[in-house]
Amino acid sequence: MRLQGLRPLQLGRFSTVRGGGRAWSVAVLTLATSVAACAPDGPPSVSSPSTATALSTTATSPTTTSTATGTTGSSTTAAATSTSTTTVALERSTSVGDRRYPSLGTAGIDVESYDVELEIDPDRRLLAGTVTVTGTFTAATDQLSFDLDGPEVRSATVDDATVEVRVDGSDLIVALDDPGSPGERFVAAFEIVTAVDSGPSFGPDAGIFASQGGLWSVNEPDGVSTWMPVNDHPTDKAVWTFRLTVPTGFEAIANGALVDIVADDGATTWVWHQDELMASYLVLLLVDDYDLVDDGAIEVGGATVELRHVVRSDRRDDLDRYLDITRRQLEFFTALFGPYPFDRYGLAIADSQPGLAMETQGLPLFSSTDLDGTLGPLQHLLLAHELAHQWFGNAVSPATWDDIWLNEGFATYAQMLWFDEVGLSTLESEAELALRTLPDDGWPLSAPTDLFGTVSYNGGAVALHALRLVVGDEAFFATLRAWVLEHDDAAASTDDFQRTAERVSGRDLDEFFETWVHAPDGPPDAFPVVSATEDG
Numbered sequence: 022m023r024l025q026g027l028r029p030l031q032l033g034r035f036s037t038v039r040g041g042g043r044a045w046s047v048a049v050l051t052l053a054t055s056v057a058a059c060a061p062d063g064p065p066s067v068s069s070p071s072t073a074t075a076l077s078t079t080a081t082s083p084t085t086t087s088t089a090t091g092t093t094g095s096s097t098t099a100a101a102t103s104t105s106t107t108t109v110a111l112e113r114s115t116s117v118g119d120r121r122y123p124s125l126g127t128a129g130i131d132v133e134s135y136d137v138e139l140e141i142d143p144d145r146r147l148l149a150g151t152v153t154v155t156g157t158f159t160a161a162t163d164q165l166s167f168d169l170d171g172p173e174v175r176s177a178t179v180d181d182a183t184v185e186v187r188v189d190g191s192d193l194i195v196a197l198d199d200p201g202s203p204g205e206r207f208v209a210a211f212e213i214v215t216a217v218d219s220g221p222s223f224g225p226d227a228g229i230f231a232s233q234g235g236l237w238s239v240n241e242p243d244g245v246s247t248w249m250p251v252n253d254h255p256t257d258k259a260v261w262t263f264r265l266t267v268p269t270g271f272e273a274i275a276n277g278a279l280v281d282i283v284a285d286d287g288a289t290t291w292v293w294h295q296d297e298l299m300a301s302y303l304v305l306l307l308v309d310d311y312d313l314v315d316d317g318a319i320e321v322g323g324a325t326v327e328l329r330h331v332v333r334s335d336r337r338d339d340l341d342r343y344l345d346i347t348r349r350q351l352e353f354f355t356a357l358f359g360p361y362p363f364d365r366y367g368l369a370i371a372d373s374q375p376g377l378a379m380e381t382q383g384l385p386l387f388s389s390t391d392l393d394g395t396l397g398p399l400q401h402l403l404l405a406h407e408l409a410h411q412w413f414g415n416a417v418s419p420a421t422w423d424d425i426w427l428n429e430g431f432a433t434y435a436q437m438l439w440f441d442e443v444g445l446s447t448l449e450s451e452a453e454l455a456l457r458t459l460p461d462d463g464w465p466l467s468a469p470t471d472l473f474g475t476v477s478y479n480g481g482a483v484a485l486h487a488l489r490l491v492v493g494d495e496a497f498f499a500t501l502r503a504w505v506l507e508h509d510d511a512a513a514s515t516d517d518f519q520r521t522a523e524r525v526s527g528r529d530l531d532e533f534f535e536t537w538v539h540a541p542d543g544p545p546d547a548f549p550v551v552s553a554t555e556d557g
């Protein structure tokens with residue numbers, strides 16, 4: 022994600038840059054585009070701890086026989102206290118135990134697919150329909166739980182049997198008459214109604230927002246749970262199908278391949294299928310008057326990537342300015358990071374919040390105010406940043422939200438690489454500037470105070486540049502490629518990244534990570550000085 026600074030000072034700088042014409046300065050640009058602390062972020066909530074508990078029951082009876090001293094706030098399944106050999110531990114997790122968002126996600130299930138069938142009325146700002154979740158239990162449990170914060174649930178079934186649901190805070194809980202066992206599949210369907218009560222601006226919470234003519238969404242980190250039941254954590258990726266029915270004259274856009282358009286009596290159903298695993302925070306949902314623009318395909322890195330863009334109809338011509346740079350960036354980043362991780366790519370240019378861009382999978386979201394048909398530093402920056410996220414964030418997602426620098430630091434470093442490539446700046450000057458202007462507070466990088474703050478973005482890029490200086494260019498880019506290959510379609514942590522970097526470089530990087538990633542007061546004031554002979 023990129024959220025341009027919205028503070029008056031930064032807006033002033035932003036205007037200076039954009040109005041500065043040929044006189045703009047990259048140094049000012051970098052300052053101007055430092056992200057503001059993002060509204061949904063904040064200290065970890067202590068008011069909604071995980072309700073994960075464990076209890077024991079005999080395998081032959083679903084009746085609870087005793088309560089174990091369960092762990093809380095984690096997915097750990099406590100051992101049953103009973104000594105009976107027929108006893109199994111039942112888990113009642115409503116969280117995956119993410120420190121920053123203690124109530125998000127559900128341990129004990131692995132969602133395979135979401136089928137999101139919604140009628141959307143953009144004028145009344147209502148979504149109504151059925152969300153079907155297919156998955157597998159990974160732990161024994163007598164309840165099924167999803168994140169849900171707002172929508173009304175009208176009815177529910179599990180494996181075709183009608184069930185009662187209970188809402189506890191931001192959790193939707195179904196008690197199971199027959200406990201689920203590890204490896205057992207489930208199909209849960211929820212009939213929901215969601216009223217969009219957000220205005221046009223992002224924040225304080227992610228989710229769906231109303232624009233002049235339709236609806237748009239940004240779902241990082243937990244926005245999807247504000248409009249449908251979901252295991253809303255990047256550790257549980259799934260395949261997604263969207264069947265979105267909108268009044269004729271509107272287009273409904275989501276991730277993946279457009280597999281069908283069915284027109285029927287004043288309404289049109291748009292069917293999108295994302296068959297590559299996707300974290301929930303990367304869902305895109307747009308309803309407005311859009312043109313879908315097919316730009317063929319590109320052969321890059323030994324693979325074919327389909328190019329299809331989405332742009333508001335009244336801004337169709339603006340898109341042309343970005344077709345060529347998108348192809349050039351795909352080639353540039355593929356050469357550095359390895360094969361583009363998905364089958365398709367495109368830009369979604371929407372009537373969304375100016376200054377905000379989001380790396381929604383395969384189809385990143387941009388505001389038509391930012392991608393306005395011009396191609397200056399801001400456009401280069403946003404396009405590079407969101408494309409780089411397809412590798413860093415989307416293919417490899419953060420294991421916890423504390424690992425956000427693995428998304429934002431990498432995308433910010435990719436921006437710098439692109440600026441260097443096209444001569445907008447040099448990598449060294451961008452990295453030096455980022456290091457010099459790091460904040461005093463908000464550290465460590467591995468657990469930043471602000472999810473979308475300068476620490477995660479510029480601090481992460483600075484750590485990567487330091488790593489590159491220490492291990493050399495060859496090992497550095499080999500590390501990035503190995504990182505994506507090893508953790509594609511999954512989620513990984515800062516420790517995982519250290520392991521990859523150590524294996525690829527053949528170095529012990531404990532001290533490096535303590536200094537540049539885990540330091541509670543931030544990194545040193547200067548980059549490592551590496552002699553020419555050490556530099557790979």
Ligand SMILES: [Zn+2]
Nearest residue numbers: 022023429432
């Ligand atoms: Zn980003």
